[in-house]
Amino acid sequence: MTDYAELLKKSSLKATFQRMNILSVVDKYGHMSVDDIYAEVVKVYPSLSLATVYKNIILMVEKGVLVEVPIVGKKSKYELAKEDHIHLVCTECGAVEDKMCLEKTDALFHHLSEEEHFSLNRRQVNLYGVCQKCQMEAAS
Amino acid sequence: MTDYAELLKKSSLKATFQRMNILSVVDKYGHMSVDDIYAEVVKVYPSLSLATVYKNIILMVEKGVLVEVPIVGKKSKYELAKEDHIHLVCTECGAVEDKMCLEKTDALFHHLSEEEHFSLNRRQVNLYGVCQKCQMEAAS
DNA sequence: CTTCATGCAAATAATTTGCAGTAAG
DNA sequence: CTTACTGCAAATTATTTGCATGAAG
Numbered sequence: 032m033t034d035y036a037e038l039l040k041k042s043s044l045k046a047t048f049q050r051m052n053i054l055s056v057v058d059k060y061g062h063m064s065v066d067d068i069y070a071e072v073v074k075v076y077p078s079l080s081l082a083t084v085y086k087n088i089i090l091m092v093e094k095g096v097l098v099e100v101p102i103v104g105k106k107s108k109y110e111l112a113k114e115d116h117i118h119l120v121c122t123e124c125g126a127v128e129d130k131m132c133l134e135k136t137d138a139l140f141h142h143l144s145e146e147e148h149f150s151l152n153r154r155q156v157n158l159y160g161v162c163q164k165c166q167m168e169a170a171s
Numbered sequence: 172m173t174d175y176a177e178l179l180k181k182s183s184l185k186a187t188f189q190r191m192n193i194l195s196v197v198d199k200y201g202h203m204s205v206d207d208i209y210a211e212v213v214k215v216y217p218s219l220s221l222a223t224v225y226k227n228i229i230l231m232v233e234k235g236v237l238v239e240v241p242i243v244g245k246k247s248k249y250e251l252a253k254e255d256h257i258h259l260v261c262t263e264c265g266a267v268e269d270k271m272c273l274e275k276t277d278a279l280f281h282h283l284s285e286e287e288h289f290s291l292n293r294r295q296v297n298l299y300g301v302c303q304k305c306q307m308e309a310a311s
Numbered sequence: 312c313t314t315c316a317t318g319c320a321a322a323t324a325a326t327t328t329g330c331a332g333t334a335a336g
Numbered sequence: 337c338t339t340a341c342t343g344c345a346a347a348t349t350a351t352t353t354g355c356a357t358g359a360a361g
Binding site for chain 1: 239243298301
């Protein structure tokens with residue numbers, strides 16, 4: 032995933048420097064809040080406005096380029112849209128790790144939805160706990 | 172679940188009229204935002220302050236009496252703490268339905284966590300789609 | 312009584328908006 | 337060229353705080 036210009040064009044959005052860089056940092060860091068994104072991009076583009084970040088995140092979520100990841104007790108983070116997966120959220124360090132597991136959860140969620148005659152569009156799974164790194168640090 | 176006074180006492184919180192009513196409306200409606208809660212409780216207690224609702228929600232979440240349910244594109248809702256379950260979120264009408272299914276998801280989530288050496292504490296599953304009621308209305 | 316909770320008003324934080332100037336296609 | 341995008345500043349909305357009063361145990 033490196034051709035952000037192409038990605039934007041497909042969504043009928045102009046490929047501005049600001050947008051390219053928003054996508055780039057989100058791609059690089061995986062999951063970022065609005066403020067995280069602003070803080071990173073402003074480093075390479077000092078005249079960036081926070082309002083621009085807000086406007087673009089809203090737009091790119093609408094267009095399906097970005098996905099919102101709401102997190103208990105924090106502000107939402109955003110990630111690039113990609114194949115369904117779950118999030119392992121560390122309550123110690125705040126890190127969010129993706130775990131691809133479509134094949135394992137897909138059937139289950141469809142089954143549960145059908146039981147309720149619910150027409151399923153999108154799933155969103157967060158598991159909260161302590162990541163391996165923080166467990167090791169706590170043990171020392 | 173009707174003895175809210177008992178529930179509060181166990182969490183070392185005073186059983187005020189405000190708190191009892193917050194718990195009562197959340198219990199009755201299932202999932203409510205801060206504003207929803209305020210709007211309901213102020214009906215029976217007109218001098219209620221929104222600040223009190225905020226303070227109490229924060230407190231009761233800390234004490235484990237309430238649970239935050241973050242929802243894509245909206246403000247978080249809150250529900251009474253209870254056995255793990257998933258949420259079916261209707262993107263048409265906004266309704267959130269609980270579906271108890273611990274026995275079906277528990278093993279899977281533990282398995283996925285172990286693969287990453289992740290110490291699992293809490294899970295949070297939202298399925299987004301269209302509820303039966305809205306599907307029928309759309310068809311007519 | 313004593314401590315904790317409430318309501319109010321003010322402070323702060325988060326998000327959105329309007330608009331004149333700029334850049335992308 | 338033309339339309340869409342940006343940055344700014346102001347407006348709005350959301351949340352938090354401090355403090356004097358009031359209620360719970």
